[in-house]
Amino acid sequence: MSRTIVITGAGAGIGAEAARRFARQGWIVCATDVNETALKALQGELGDRHAYKRMDVTDKDEVNHVLAAFARAHGGAFDVLLNNAGVAFIDRFEDLTLEQHELVLRVNVQGVLNCTYAAFPYLAAGRAAKVVNMCSRAAEYGVPSEASYSASKFFVRGFTEAMNIEWERHGIHVCDIMPNFVDTPMMAAAEGDIVDSIGINLTASDVAETILRAVDDRTRVHWRVDTRKNHIVIGVLNRTPSRVHRAVMKRLSGF
Incomplete structure (x- = not known):
C-alpha cells in the first residue's frame, strides 16, 4: 500500500519540489x-493519482475539510x-506594514x-506517522530585517521540540527542517x-532531498540544511558569547 503525505504550500518552491520527489518515490x-493555478500546473506534471486541493492554512475550517x-x-x-506553507518579507521592521507582519504570523504560526x-x-x-515542519536557520538567533519571520520560526522550532516529546506516546515523530536562504519564488524579490x-546558496531540490531523508528517520529533531562553510560559521557562532553573536549578526544585516 502506498504511503500518503499532505504537503502545504505545494504550489511552488520547496513544496512543489517535495511533491515531485515523493510522487516519484511512489x-x-x-x-x-x-x-x-499553480496546483493545476503541478497536476499536469504528476497526474491524477494524487489530490490537489485549494487550502488556506489560516482557515481552520478549510484545513479540517481538506x-x-x-x-x-x-x-x-x-x-x-x-x-x-510560509510567508517572508525582508525589510526594516518599521518599513513593512503591520498587515505584512500579521500575515507572516498567521501563515507561519497559526497555519x-x-x-x-x-x-x-x-x-x-497512520503508519510510522510523521510531522515535518519547515523551520529556518533564522530560528537560531533573531535576524534583523526579518524580525517577524525569524520570530515565527522560533515558534516553529519550540513547537517542534515540544511536540516531538508529546506525540512520541502516539507513535508520531515530529521534526523540522532548518535551511538557510533558498532559491525559491518567495526569495526571488528578497534583497x-x-x-x-549570506547569499542564496541552496535550491528547493537541496531542501526536498533532506525532507525525503527526514521522513524515514525517527531519531533527529532538527535537520539543518546549509553550505559547509555556513555550517561551520554558525556552529562556531552558536558557541560564542552572546555579545559576539549579536555583533556578528548586526554587521551581517547592515545595522
Whole structure:
C-alpha cells in the first residue's frame, strides 16, 4: 500500500519540489496551496493519482475539510504532514506594514497550529506517522530585517521540540527542517544586507532531498540544511558569547 503525505504550500518552491520527489518515490500526495493555478500546473506534471486541493492554512475550517477528505479516501488516515506553507518579507521592521507582519504570523504560526491540530487523528491512525515542519536557520538567533519571520520560526522550532516529546506516546515523530536562504519564488524579490552577506546558496531540490531523508528517520529533531562553510560559521557562532553573536549578526544585516 502506498504511503500518503499532505504537503502545504505545494504550489511552488520547496513544496512543489517535495511533491515531485515523493510522487516519484511512489507516495500518494495531497498537494495543497492557496494558488489553484499553480496546483493545476503541478497536476499536469504528476497526474491524477494524487489530490490537489485549494487550502488556506489560516482557515481552520478549510484545513479540517481538506485533511478529513484526504484521510477518508485512504482508510481514515494518512502518514505524513509536511507543514511547508510560509510567508517572508525582508525589510526594516518599521518599513513593512503591520498587515505584512500579521500575515507572516498567521501563515507561519497559526497555519502550522491549524494543520497539525487537524491532522492528529489521521496521523495517529497512520503508519510510522510523521510531522515535518519547515523551520529556518533564522530560528537560531533573531535576524534583523526579518524580525517577524525569524520570530515565527522560533515558534516553529519550540513547537517542534515540544511536540516531538508529546506525540512520541502516539507513535508520531515530529521534526523540522532548518535551511538557510533558498532559491525559491518567495526569495526571488528578497534583497538587503543580510541576503547579500549570506547569499542564496541552496535550491528547493537541496531542501526536498533532506525532507525525503527526514521522513524515514525517527531519531533527529532538527535537520539543518546549509553550505559547509555556513555550517561551520554558525556552529562556531552558536558557541560564542552572546555579545559576539549579536555583533556578528548586526554587521551581517547592515545595522
